[in-house]
Amino acid sequence: MAGVQASTLEQDIAGARRVLGHRNLVFVGLMGAGKSAIGRLVAQMLEIPFVDSDHEIERVSRMTIAELFEAYGEAEFRALETRVITRLMKTGPRVLSTGGGVFMNEATRSRVLKSGLSVWLKADLDILWARVSKRDTRPLLKTANPKQTLSDLLDQRYPVYALADVTVQSRDDVKETIAAEAIAAIARLAGGQDEIQIS
Numbered sequence: 001m002a003g004v005q006a007s008t009l010e011q012d013i014a015g016a017r018r019v020l021g022h023r024n025l026v027f028v029g030l031m032g033a034g035k036s037a038i039g040r041l042v043a044q045m046l047e048i049p050f051v052d053s054d055h056e057i058e059r060v061s062r063m064t065i066a067e068l069f070e071a072y073g074e075a076e077f078r079a080l081e082t083r084v085i086t087r088l089m090k091t092g093p094r095v096l097s098t099g100g101g102v103f104m105n106e107a108t109r110s111r112v113l114k115s116g117l118s119v120w121l122k123a124d125l126d127i128l129w130a131r132v133s134k135r136d137t138r139p140l141l142k143t144a145n146p147k148q149t150l151s152d153l154l155d156q157r158y159p160v161y162a163l164a165d166v167t168v169q170s171r172d173d174v175k176e177t178i179a180a181e182a183i184a185a186i187a188r189l190a191g192g193q194d195e196i197q198i199s
């Protein structure tokens with residue numbers, strides 16, 4: 001990497017850490033957007049802990065997301081998800097990659113907007129589809145026409161995801177580039193927001 005680029009990245013990392021303070025950096029977006037993959041990289045780059053809410057739910061329940069949906073239904077899964085996010089939002093800083101439905105819950109969204117810093121990883125349908133169709137682990141896509149279901153979710157959810165503090169275009173570029181863009185976008189928030197305290 002050229003010296004100028006490296007020093008810009010270092011400045012962005014320092015800036016993003018300052019902007020974040022004790023807050024959690026919360027990745028939101030549809031299935032396949034890269035919340036887990038990019039979130040993990042951003043956490044490594046910022047040198048703060050990383051938690052993925054889907055993994056945390058699987059850890060505490062000792063069941064997979066698919067098993068939870070199967071055994072208890074979506075409503076119970078959402079209740080568990082809300083409890084997990086509420087607990088995680090009480091301390092920081094960390095990178096918190098959320099399940100695709102987390103930001104759709106009004107109370108959770110308010111909590112994230114008030115006490116965290118949110119990044120929407122926005123991706124086109126074809127990119128999402130190419131990624132999620134490789135595995136059949138996502139219960140919401142077990143439908144007769146999963147690509148249409150994903151497209152419907154995109155229509156419903158994009159206006160809500162757009163409420164996130166920052167939007168970063170997720171695409172088939174190297175993950176490090178997308179992660180660096182997210183960090184730069186956060187660093188640019190410096191001075192644009194009052195410091196928000198964790199409740």
Ligand SMILES: Nc1ncnc2c1ncn2[C@@H]1O[C@H](COP(=O)(O)OP(=O)(O)OP(=O)(O)O)[C@@H](O)[C@H]1O
Binds near residue numbers: 030099
């Ligand atoms: N920029 C990228 N280039 C290539 N592949 C990517 C990129 N970002 C993510 N991926 C891949 O796409 C797949 C989906 O990414 P990931 O699991 O991070 O999505 P997610 O937003 O966490 O989805 P979910 O809501 O289902 O957990 C993974 O295999 C990941 O490695």
Ligand SMILES: O=C(O)C1=C[C@@H](O)[C@@H](O)[C@H](O)C1
Binds near residue numbers: 031065099100138140
């Ligand atoms: O978009 C969603 O509602 C979901 C996304 C996944 O991350 C999982 O949280 C679950 O499959 C539901």
Ligand SMILES: [Mg+2]
Binds near residue numbers: 054
């Ligand atoms: Mg994920």
